[in-house]
Amino acid sequence: MRSAGSLAGVSDPSGTRISTEAVAKVAKLARLSLDADELRRATDQLSDVLDHFADIDALDLDGVEPMTHPTPISNVMREDVELECLDRDEVLAAAPAAESGRFLVPPIIGLDD
Amino acid sequence: MADSMESPTPTTATDIAWNVRNNLVKATDVIDRHLAAIHDRDGEINAFNTVTADVARARAAEIDEGVAVGRDMGPLAGVPIALKDNMCTRGIPTTCSSKILDGWKPPYDATIVTRLHEAGAILIGKTNLDEFAMGSSTENSAFGPTRNPRDTSRVPGGSSGGSAAAVAAGFAPLALGSDTGGSIRQPAALCGVVGVKPTYGAVSRYGLVAFASSLDQIGPFATTVADAALVLEVISGYDPMDSTSIKPAVGDGTLDLTRQLEWGVAGLRVGRIADLPTGASPDVAERLEQAFDALRAAGAEIVDVQVPAYGYGLTAYYLIAPAEASSNLARYDGVRFGMRVDAADTNAMYMATRTAGFGDEVKRRIMLGTYALSAGYYDAYYGRALKVRRLIADDFAAAYEHVDVLLTPTSPTVAFPIGDKTADPMSMYLCDTYTIPSNLSGEPAMSVPFGTGEAGLPVGVQVLAPALKEDVMFRVAAELERAAASLVQGLEPA
Numbered sequence: 001m002r003s004a005g006s007l008a009g010v011s012d013p014s015g016t017r018i019s020t021e022a023v024a025k026v027a028k029l030a031r032l033s034l035d036a037d038e039l040r041r042a043t044d045q046l047s048d049v050l051d052h053f054a055d056i057d058a059l060d061l062d063g064v065e066p067m068t069h070p071t072p073i074s075n076v077m078r079e080d081v082e083l084e085c086l087d088r089d090e091v092l093a094a095a096p097a098a099e100s101g102r103f104l105v106p107p108i109i110g111l112d113d
Numbered sequence: 114m115a116d117s118m119e120s121p122t123p124t125t126a127t128d129i130a131w132n133v134r135n136n137l138v139k140a141t142d143v144i145d146r147h148l149a150a151i152h153d154r155d156g157e158i159n160a161f162n163t164v165t166a167d168v169a170r171a172r173a174a175e176i177d178e179g180v181a182v183g184r185d186m187g188p189l190a191g192v193p194i195a196l197k198d199n200m201c202t203r204g205i206p207t208t209c210s211s212k213i214l215d216g217w218k219p220p221y222d223a224t225i226v227t228r229l230h231e232a233g234a235i236l237i238g239k240t241n242l243d244e245f246a247m248g249s250s251t252e253n254s255a256f257g258p259t260r261n262p263r264d265t266s267r268v269p270g271g272s273s274g275g276s277a278a279a280v281a282a283g284f285a286p287l288a289l290g291s292d293t294g295g296s297i298r299q300p301a302a303l304c305g306v307v308g309v310k311p312t313y314g315a316v317s318r319y320g321l322v323a324f325a326s327s328l329d330q331i332g333p334f335a336t337t338v339a340d341a342a343l344v345l346e347v348i349s350g351y352d353p354m355d356s357t358s359i360k361p362a363v364g365d366g367t368l369d370l371t372r373q374l375e376w377g378v379a380g381l382r383v384g385r386i387a388d389l390p391t392g393a394s395p396d397v398a399e400r401l402e403q404a405f406d407a408l409r410a411a412g413a414e415i416v417d418v419q420v421p422a423y424g425y426g427l428t429a430y431y432l433i434a435p436a437e438a439s440s441n442l443a444r445y446d447g448v449r450f451g452m453r454v455d456a457a458d459t460n461a462m463y464m465a466t467r468t469a470g471f472g473d474e475v476k477r478r479i480m481l482g483t484y485a486l487s488a489g490y491y492d493a494y495y496g497r498a499l500k501v502r503r504l505i506a507d508d509f510a511a512a513y514e515h516v517d518v519l520l521t522p523t524s525p526t527v528a529f530p531i532g533d534k535t536a537d538p539m540s541m542y543l544c545d546t547y548t549i550p551s552n553l554s555g556e557p558a559m560s561v562p563f564g565t566g567e568a569g570l571p572v573g574v575q576v577l578a579p580a581l582k583e584d585v586m587f588r589v590a591a592e593l594e595r596a597a598a599s600l601v602q603g604l605e606p607a
Binding site: 018022023026027029030031032033034042045046048049052053055056059061064065066067068069070071073076078086087090091093094095096097103105106107108 | 216217218219220221313314327353356357359424425427428429431432439446447448449450451452453455456457458459460461462463464465467468471476477479480481483484487494496497498499500501502503504506537538539542553554555556580
């Protein structure tokens with residue numbers, strides 16, 4: 001089963017750890033556009049880095065609890081009281097475009113994919 | 114110490130604050146002197162993205178007025194401080210050395226900015242960094258590289274290279290950086306200054322632009338261990354605005370450091386990691402041996418321990434940090450902050466903005482992180498990296514059953530030439546081998562200058578400690594500082 005973000009099954013004819021097709025797909029998912037030269041260079045560099053990462057392949061990690069965070073904090077709550085929030089005009093002044101107290105963006109629907 | 118304090122031109126933060134608080138030196142004169150130093154030499158060094166001269170002069174005048182009428186202006190009264198340009202300063206540009214934040218002025222101050230202000234410290238400028246703190250040389254900046262004040266053909270380290278260089282060059286006695294995989298400690302070592310990464314959660318991250326949220330931590334640069342302790346006492350402590358801030362059962366979480374610096378190391382157990390990854394150059398390895406000798410001579414016991422997973426830290430880090438970064442940096446889409454490249458629809462606008470706004474290394478890490486998190490690879494990369502992270506934390510915990518602190522090199526080498534590693538990302542990543550494990554475990558670590566190595570350049574020794582044991586870490590650092598002054602040739606100001 002391939003989800004929209006799946007890279008599994010992307011062929012890797014070069015024998016490197018990651019194919020140019022996979023890098024192109026990753027770039028698109030990350031909303032980055034690479035030209036042919038950049039794509040080639042990124043593929044080489046990412047392959048090189050992923051090669052180095054093979055050092056953990058041999059580790060037996062069965063039964064090891066994944067560690068997402070250094071401190072065992074969860075569900076941090078605060079009192080349900082009003083606090084001062086950021087000034088709307090100051091926030092909007094730092095945005096590329098704003099109108100009528102809102103962020104202004106180009107059309108969202110009806111174009112492209 | 115007292116005899117060194119009454120100096121007409123105090124240079125350390127401790128001495129400046131003492132003199133200003135006692136009305137012996139004017140904060141305005143202190144600021145003018147440091148602004149003059151920046152004016153003279155920062156064209157060459159490029160430590161600063163922004164110099165806040167007017168704001169600094171105005172605040173200095175306030176401090177002087179307060180002192181004149183007998184008010185307590187705080188433990189850092191009149192002390193200039195430089196902040197890495199990824200810490201939000203209200204109304205003052207905060208760029209992360211990225212084009213994508215061009216023109217953005219934060220609508221709020223980071224918690225550390227507020228605390229420093231209340232303690233009497235004076236913001237003198239915002240310092241250069243590797244874009245979004247991704248790098249080990251401060252060459253990945255949209256505003257050009259920072260140069261090492263001790264040899265301007267070499268890098269200052271990174272990513273907090275601007276802050277390290279600013280302190281080494283005498284532009285400010287104090288600076289703050291952020292450390293995700295060594296970004297305070299490595300530049301501190303390469304520039305010959307003290308650099309501290311506190312325990313994760315000891316210093317509020319509210320207002321620090323996020324890179325890898327489970328690893329990022331703010332900490333100080335200083336020329337002395339005492340100065341680093343002084344400013345860390347000011348910026349540490351619980352902050353309800355940061356949900357990962359450590360809330361102690363008793364007290365406010367402020368670290369207690371300065372009064373213990375003279376306690377020495379007699380009876381402390383200092384660990385030597387027998388299976389430490391190789392790769393340190395001979396000059397660095399020799400200084401580390403001298404550091405062990407010095408601590409032994411001062412009464413510490415040197416104990417061999419094992420930290421088998423230490424060497425896997427690099428791989429775990431370069432999967433976890435880019436994974437978190439790919440998520441954190443999704444917010445730069447041309448909608449809310451900084452620059453936008455206009456396009457016909459939002460999706461095209463996101464892509465055009467991000468493609469034009471991010472530099473090569475940031476794009477590389479976003480792609481690496483997106484890949485590591487993607488369906489089909491999540492378990493093989495990100496999932497395994499999280500398990501390796503656990504192994505490292507467990508190994509440290511086991512080692513700390515036998516020792517109070519650990520001692521390692523900070524950087525495998527002294528400062529390297531500008532351009533040396535830019536074409537080969539993996540060679541740059543290897544700079545972080547010794548610093549990364551502390552970020553993964555969340556434990557404190559600091560770099561202390563300990564003599565010189567190749568080409569007369571500074572070498573740093575790293576002290577690691579268990580969570581919230583900064584007090585013991587600083588005692589060891591203070592002993593190393595004393596030993597460095599007597600055993601090996603100390604460093605003159607650059």
